[in-house]
Amino acid sequence: MNNNVATVLQITDIHKVLGGKEILRGVSMTVDKGELKILIGPSGGGKSTLLQCINFLLPPDQGRIFLDGSEVHFHKKAELYRYRQQVGMIFQDFNLFDHLNALDNVSIALRKVKKIHKAEAGDRAYHELERVGLSDKTDLYPAELSGGQKQRVSIARALAMDPKVILLDEPTSALDPELIGEVLRVIVDLARSGMTMIMATHQIGYVKSLTNEILFMENGRIIEHGPPEKLLSADADTRCRGFCEMLKDLVREP
Amino acid sequence: MDAFTAIIDALPYILKGTAVTAGIVIGAMVLGLIAGIPMAVGQVYGNRPVRFMVGVYVWFFRGVPVLVLLFLVYFGVFGFIEIKLRSGYGIYINFSPFMAACLVMGMVSAAYQSQIFRGAIQALPQGQLKAASALGMSDSMAIRTIILPQALRIAIPAWSNEFSIVLKDSAVAFVLGTTEIMARTHFVASRTYQHLPLYLLAGVLYFILTWMGVKALLKLEHKVRIPGYSN
Amino acid sequence: MDWDFYGQHLIPALNDGLWISILLILPSATGGLALGILTGTIRTFGPPWLKRIGNFYAGIFRGTPLVVQLFILYFGLPNIGIYLSPYAAAVTGFILCSGAYQSEYIRGGLSAIKRGQLMAAKSLGFSSTGSIFWIVLPQAMRRALPGCGNEIIYLIKYSSLAYIITCIEITGQARDVATTYFRFTESFFVAGLYYLALVSIAGIALGKLEKKLYIPGFGKQH
Numbered sequence: 001m002n003n004n005v006a007t008v009l010q011i012t013d014i015h016k017v018l019g020g021k022e023i024l025r026g027v028s029m030t031v032d033k034g035e036l037k038i039l040i041g042p043s044g045g046g047k048s049t050l051l052q053c054i055n056f057l058l059p060p061d062q063g064r065i066f067l068d069g070s071e072v073h074f075h076k077k078a079e080l081y082r083y084r085q086q087v088g089m090i091f092q093d094f095n096l097f098d099h100l101n102a103l104d105n106v107s108i109a110l111r112k113v114k115k116i117h118k119a120e121a122g123d124r125a126y127h128e129l130e131r132v133g134l135s136d137k138t139d140l141y142p143a144e145l146s147g148g149q150k151q152r153v154s155i156a157r158a159l160a161m162d163p164k165v166i167l168l169d170e171p172t173s174a175l176d177p178e179l180i181g182e183v184l185r186v187i188v189d190l191a192r193s194g195m196t197m198i199m200a201t202h203q204i205g206y207v208k209s210l211t212n213e214i215l216f217m218e219n220g221r222i223i224e225h226g227p228p229e230k231l232l233s234a235d236a237d238t239r240c241r242g243f244c245e246m247l248k249d250l251v252r253e254p
Numbered sequence: 255m256d257a258f259t260a261i262i263d264a265l266p267y268i269l270k271g272t273a274v275t276a277g278i279v280i281g282a283m284v285l286g287l288i289a290g291i292p293m294a295v296g297q298v299y300g301n302r303p304v305r306f307m308v309g310v311y312v313w314f315f316r317g318v319p320v321l322v323l324l325f326l327v328y329f330g331v332f333g334f335i336e337i338k339l340r341s342g343y344g345i346y347i348n349f350s351p352f353m354a355a356c357l358v359m360g361m362v363s364a365a366y367q368s369q370i371f372r373g374a375i376q377a378l379p380q381g382q383l384k385a386a387s388a389l390g391m392s393d394s395m396a397i398r399t400i401i402l403p404q405a406l407r408i409a410i411p412a413w414s415n416e417f418s419i420v421l422k423d424s425a426v427a428f429v430l431g432t433t434e435i436m437a438r439t440h441f442v443a444s445r446t447y448q449h450l451p452l453y454l455l456a457g458v459l460y461f462i463l464t465w466m467g468v469k470a471l472l473k474l475e476h477k478v479r480i481p482g483y484s485n
Numbered sequence: 486m487d488w489d490f491y492g493q494h495l496i497p498a499l500n501d502g503l504w505i506s507i508l509l510i511l512p513s514a515t516g517g518l519a520l521g522i523l524t525g526t527i528r529t530f531g532p533p534w535l536k537r538i539g540n541f542y543a544g545i546f547r548g549t550p551l552v553v554q555l556f557i558l559y560f561g562l563p564n565i566g567i568y569l570s571p572y573a574a575a576v577t578g579f580i581l582c583s584g585a586y587q588s589e590y591i592r593g594g595l596s597a598i599k600r601g602q603l604m605a606a607k608s609l610g611f612s613s614t615g616s617i618f619w620i621v622l623p624q625a626m627r628r629a630l631p632g633c634g635n636e637i638i639y640l641i642k643y644s645s646l647a648y649i650i651t652c653i654e655i656t657g658q659a660r661d662v663a664t665t666y667f668r669f670t671e672s673f674f675v676a677g678l679y680y681l682a683l684v685s686i687a688g689i690a691l692g693k694l695e696k697k698l699y700i701p702g703f704g705k706q707h
Binding site for chain 2: 052055057077081082083084085087088089091093094095096097098099108109112113140141142143144154157158161
């Protein structure tokens, strides 16, 4: 790696068949340190599957993934677990651990996976919750939190692991409109602080100015990619712009 | 002798059987728990052979009456082992009816408990395991720290139901001559001919024991309850 | 292995017992289910005093061991001048006990039906009984079916307890053969297989019934 910007994550030619349907048909991308990449496209286009494949939550049928230049051998369990600690994941439906309060949701992986001492893990978890603006909600359980708060806890949970890159799978799509803002603000802060992220979303407006590249996915392929000003400019004749225009008609962006 | 004196006379003797009944029930429930949890995990997350073996176990022990299993194990299997040890190695062992009762009821309960826990695990949202994996947890760690703590909580009401079934089934163990409530009642009743009042007394005792056990488990359920979480 | 033991002694004896077992199970299962539907409906929709009686009955029979109930019927009732044959005592006990459990499933099924169903039925001119019988019960029965089926399977296994009050069915026959020929393991194992077969057949039949009564989307929570 001789460039001054280091490549964090490199994905080459990922294929995935689910239930007899070819969901991913050869997806490749390179993510540099500090970049924010936005995955966009119609539902069923493979965005979510791609993110899950990157974290090997769904093992890709074909293709290779490199973290910091070295290939990830996901068949080796220890290597897979080490890799996942470095790649955070934010789910559409939060997936907070329902039996743990907010603090323990954030600290459990620190304690059990990273074997960090309980008190230290608790401090770290508190710090992360503070960062997402939830320092007063540490003792509440998932069922006592609003959707936006749940998603912020899940972001804190991912951040606590010191990930090199965070994958966000439509982090706001399960939220009521009035709760979207609080989550997006946290994500914007993360992007500003230089966190490397790949985010599938339909809420581009908010993060457009911070986005390095938009990847437009359809039928299991990235069919267009480029910086937002290129793909979304008024005179651009792209599928992506058409899609975004259509979205704008459906939902008003914040 | 009238019914009232019969009950008063027999009460201390029958009450002593409560400890034996409790022993059988606790032994069986603990055995069922220890065996049932791994079986449930195996059935949900295991590979084909594991799932198949657990399936056969559950099918067998849920399909054969406790009474038949008690006879089979105590007179059949235990008797066979005792004779083999005696004639082959000169070792004299005597398996007690109590042991047979604990073992049989524990094995049966393991079959039922495994299905309780399996249901509880499957009732959890799929995302729980995914989220744990995404944090770098191994499958076994995710099951231990994320899945089971939730599943076991969800399972408490069904487990309490299983407890009351085991408690009532334990009365069958008297056929082997264990000295629990039912055996003692039967013994006194056949001497005094006060069958009706004494069996009613036994019924009341079982009723109270069931009620106490279920209350205790309800307390446990509230104690480990997660705020705002309902299923 | 000596097949004579199986062919000449064990199997014929168990087949005799099987016949008695079936004669115990069939009336007990139907009677128990009928009693359960009646009691369950009463416990859900009945007037308060009747509800209380229903709850008391179900509580008593669900809270005590079946063995105790059978002993009371067979050994206890003669104390007050009522004599039942082993078979009659067994079937009575099974029906009463099973009915208590069945009523619990029926009640659960009934109370899961939304109030709107009853209101809609009434708005169409159904009487209270009519709307329960035509609208609510058919839905409740579908919900209750897995539980009720399970209870019947329990009943098949508990029919072995008839042996304890000297009604000689499969278990009793196995015990006789076992002690006569001193072949405990084989006798009780094969007896176990008989029950396993009965339970499995019942399980398959109930699965078929459930599939037949299946309504798409019914019972899902929204």
